[in-house]
Amino acid sequence: MKTNLSFSSPAQIECECLAVVVLDGGEANQPKPQLQATDEAIIQAAQEVTSSGETSGKLFETVMLHRPQGLNCKRLLLVGGGSAKSFSAYELRKVAGTAVRFLKPKGIRSLACLAPTVSSGPADAVKSIAEGALVGDFDPDFYKSDRKKQQVESLTVIMPADSDRTALEKALTQGRIMGESQILTRDLVNEPSNRMTPSNLADRAKRMADEVGLQCEVFGAEKMRELKMGAFLSVAQGSEEEPRLILLRYEPKGAPKTPVIALVGKGITFDTGGISIKPAEGMEKMKYDMAGGATMLGAMAAIALLRPNVRVIAIVCATENMPSGKAQKPGDVQIAMSGKSIEVINTDAEGRLVLADGLHWARELGATHLIDAATLTGAVVVALGHVNAGVFANDDAMYARFAQAQERAGEKMWRLPLDGEYQEQLRSNIADLANVGGRWGGAINAAMFLKEFVGDTPWIHLDIAGTAWVDENKPWIAKGPSGIALRSIVEFVCDMGMYPES
Ligand code: BES
Numbered sequence: 001m002k003t004n005l006s007f008s009s010p011a012q013i014e015c016e017c018l019a020v021v022v023l024d025g026g027e028a029n030q031p032k033p034q035l036q037a038t039d040e041a042i043i044q045a046a047q048e049v050t051s052s053g054e055t056s057g058k059l060f061e062t063v064m065l066h067r068p069q070g071l072n073c074k075r076l077l078l079v080g081g082g083s084a085k086s087f088s089a090y091e092l093r094k095v096a097g098t099a100v101r102f103l104k105p106k107g108i109r110s111l112a113c114l115a116p117t118v119s120s121g122p123a124d125a126v127k128s129i130a131e132g133a134l135v136g137d138f139d140p141d142f143y144k145s146d147r148k149k150q151q152v153e154s155l156t157v158i159m160p161a162d163s164d165r166t167a168l169e170k171a172l173t174q175g176r177i178m179g180e181s182q183i184l185t186r187d188l189v190n191e192p193s194n195r196m197t198p199s200n201l202a203d204r205a206k207r208m209a210d211e212v213g214l215q216c217e218v219f220g221a222e223k224m225r226e227l228k229m230g231a232f233l234s235v236a237q238g239s240e241e242e243p244r245l246i247l248l249r250y251e252p253k254g255a256p257k258t259p260v261i262a263l264v265g266k267g268i269t270f271d272t273g274g275i276s277i278k279p280a281e282g283m284e285k286m287k288y289d290m291a292g293g294a295t296m297l298g299a300m301a302a303i304a305l306l307r308p309n310v311r312v313i314a315i316v317c318a319t320e321n322m323p324s325g326k327a328q329k330p331g332d333v334q335i336a337m338s339g340k341s342i343e344v345i346n347t348d349a350e351g352r353l354v355l356a357d358g359l360h361w362a363r364e365l366g367a368t369h370l371i372d373a374a375t376l377t378g379a380v381v382v383a384l385g386h387v388n389a390g391v392f393a394n395d396d397a398m399y400a401r402f403a404q405a406q407e408r409a410g411e412k413m414w415r416l417p418l419d420g421e422y423q424e425q426l427r428s429n430i431a432d433l434a435n436v437g438g439r440w441g442g443a444i445n446a447a448m449f450l451k452e453f454v455g456d457t458p459w460i461h462l463d464i465a466g467t468a469w470v471d472e473n474k475p476w477i478a479k480g481p482s483g484i485a486l487r488s489i490v491e492f493v494c495d496m497g498m499y500p501e502s
């Protein structure tokens with residue numbers, strides 16, 4: 001999708017479709033839709049619809065007018081943004097996505113969007129429209145033989161003539177980079193496991209690194225044995241597919257030696273559960289168990305293009321989790337890279353095993369801040385459903401900065417606790433740790449397990465099991481991979497690049 005800005009009068013703009021936001025004024029008994037436009041010609045063109053009650057400004061409501069009088073666009077699309085009181089950049093992203101998804105199947109390829117006012121300012125409005133439009137433009141139907149090319153090819157964001165044009169151009173570029181990187185992540189997650197093996201994922205990482213100018217190293221089982229990654233290797237040993245340890249480095253010239261932010265992703269390209277095998281129903285979805293790894297690859301692509309002044313490394317632990325004659329069995333004891341011994345009570349709790357070694361290695365490579373993302377537990381879905389991702393942190397200062405970044409990114413996450421009392425759940429009779437706790441608080445137990453491998457390094461853990469996959473088509477996003485967490489992580493990294501000390 002090409003993105004550009006226009007500072008012309010919206011009535012003059014020639015385009016296939018001009019989208020304008022309508023908000024719900026919220027007056028009882030008398031719906032008062034508020035058109036987010038000051039241009040008299042647009043207000044006139046929309047007048048009949050806004051006064052007839054055909055639109056109320058309800059979130060995601062769409063009304064399309066053809067050949068609107070007095071305007072140069074072929075169509076005028078009114079998109080509801082919900083309550084005027086609560087409208088923000090968060091809703092604006094979704095509104096932009098809704099406009100794109102409304103137009104896509106109709107063969108309309110270019111969209112101009114009149115930016116509404118949001119409290120986070122005009123630059124954030126421009127960035128959010130670009131992000132949201134790109135999120136809406138992705139569909140996961142690559143393997144349908146009758147797939148039609150339905151992308152909206154051009155997006156024009158319309159801003160007032162007296163805007164700070166340089167700032168808005170920058171914001172548009174940022175939004176486009178974020179949105180495109182999120183599409184890269186979703187594209188990787190969408191691939192089925194026969195086409196996205198650990199080696200395929202590593203190849204895609206290399207290709208991306210070449211394109212954006214990152215250093216990329218890919219290692220196999222031999223190197224992992226050298227590093228003594230016994231926990232990661234124990235998951236990989238059951239599979240015919242070779243595991244891959246992917247390392248990306250972003251080291252901009254002139255960046256301070258510290259901080260070094262490490263992004264560690266769970267890259268299980270298929271999770272059968274191993275010998276503790278999962279039920280058949282729904283197992284096909286476990287191709288998305290590499291979403292954490294794909295998030296980190298997409299985040300690194302964005303970081304390489306946005307060029308924050310901070311060092312970042314990314315580690316993706318890629319393997320399948322398979323049952324076989326060589327697979328690890330419940331009760332096996334493994335020695336992690338850190339030297340800790342782990343009794344593997346359940347081979348389906350494999351994500352924490354690969355991450356234990358990934359996190360430890362990140363610290364050995366000099367990480368001062370750790371962020372991991374993983375589709376780690378079914379329990380986080382029970383706790384938070386499909387709306388909020390679970391976030392855990394061992395450092396309140398890092399959490400506070402991350403929470404701000406996540407707010408700017410417009411992604412929903414909810415902090416869960418890491419109290420010491422939970423630790424006893426992971427006690428093993430014969431080893432330092434068991435890889436599962438009891439039945440209750442499963443997302444916390446998994447996080448407590450990871451905590452054993454991060455030492456005193458400030459760390460954020462994102463459990464995205466409930467949010468990395470959208471189960472139903474929504475007006476603003478297709479059913480399938482969501483690309484959650486990428487934007488929050490990139491916002492955090494960019495902020496660290498600007499203010500490394502605070
Ligand atoms: N990949 C799964 C977690 C998962 C579940 C992701 C549902 C997405 C949707 C993970 O490896 C797993 O199987 N976890 C187990 C842990 C349990 C054995 C302690 C789980 O959540 O059931």
Ligand code: ZN
Pocket residue numbers: 271273321347348349350351
């Ligand atoms: Zn599992």
Ligand code: ZN
Pocket residue numbers: 268271289348350351375376
């Ligand atoms: Zn898993």
